[in-house]
Amino acid sequence: MTFLAIDIGNTRLKWALYERGAPGAALLAQGVEFLEHIDRLAESDWASLAAPDRVLGCVVAGDAIKQRVREQLDIWDSPVSWVVPSPAEAGVINGYDFPTRLGADRWVAMIGARHRVQRTTPGRPMVLVMVGTAVTVDAIDGDGKFLGGLILPGHGIMLRALESGTAGLHVPTGEVRTFPTNTSDALTSGGTYAIAGACERMIQHVRAHCGVEPRCLMTGGAGWKMAPHMSAAFELVDSIIFDGLLVIAEEREAIRQRLAAS
Ligand SMILES: Nc1ncnc2c1ncn2[C@@H]1O[C@H](COP(=O)(O)OP(=O)(O)O)[C@@H](O)[C@H]1O
C-alpha cells in the first residue's frame, strides 16, 4: 500500500512517497518543486514512480494551485484526499474559533509534532514553529489541545515589504549579527530576531499557562536559517508535515477498516 504525501505551501510543493501510510514507514522517494514549476511534475519527478495506492495532501496555496496539482495527479488512478482541519483528529483538539479556517499545514504539522512528543515525552506541552513563506508559532498543551498561534511574515516577505516601503533599503542579503553595523546585516538580523522574539514570547505564554517547560520543535524550508539563532533549544525536524500526514492516513485507514468490518 504505497502512500504519497503532498504538502503545498505558498512557495513550494513538497512530496514524499512511502512504502505504506503509517508512521515509521520507509521513505521510497521525495522531491520539492517551486509552484511555478508544478505543471511539469507528471512528466518529470512523478513520471518514473509507480502509481501510489493512496495520496493525501495538505494545501494552503489556494484552489487554482490545487487544481493544477490535481491535473498532474491524473497520470495515476490513485484515490486522492486533502486534509481539512476538523474540531479534533488523531489526538489533537482544534482550539480555533472556526476550526476549518486554520491552515491545513498547521493542523497536519501539529498532529505530526504531537505524536513525536507523545512517543518520547508524553503529556509535555509544545511550541511548534514553521518557517516558510509565512511563519507560524503554535501552542499545544499537555492534553493535545491547540491553544492558539501566531502568524508573522517570513524572511522574504519582511524584506520585500521593507524594500517596497522605503527608498534606502535595497541591499544584498546580510549576516545575522548581535549589533549590526550596516544595512544588509541590520535587515537580516531584524527579520531573524523578530521571528526569534515571537517564539520566545510564545514559550513564555505556554510556560505560564501550562506550568511546564514546553518542548520546542521547528520545521519549514527556512528552519535551518532560524535554528542557530534561537535562545531556547529547538529540535529541527524537516519531516513534521509528512509525519502528520502518515499519522492521519493510518488513523483514517483504521476507521475505514472498522466500518467495513461492522
Ligand atoms: N534552498 C532553498 N530553496 C527554497 N527556499 C528556501 C531555500 N532555503 C531557504 N528557503 C526559504 O524557505 C522558504 C520556503 O519554505 P517552504 O517551507 O517550502 O515554504 P512554503 O511551505 O510556504 O511553500 C522560502 O520562502 C525561503 O525563504
Ligand SMILES: CC(C)(COP(=O)(O)O)[C@@H](O)C(=O)NCCC(=O)O
Ligand atoms: C499561515 C499560512 C499562510 C502559512 O503558509 P505557508 O507559509 O506554509 O505557505 C497558512 O497556514 C494559511 O493560509 N493559514 C490560514 C489562516 C490561519 O491559519 O489562520
Ligand SMILES: [K+]
Ligand atoms: K508550509
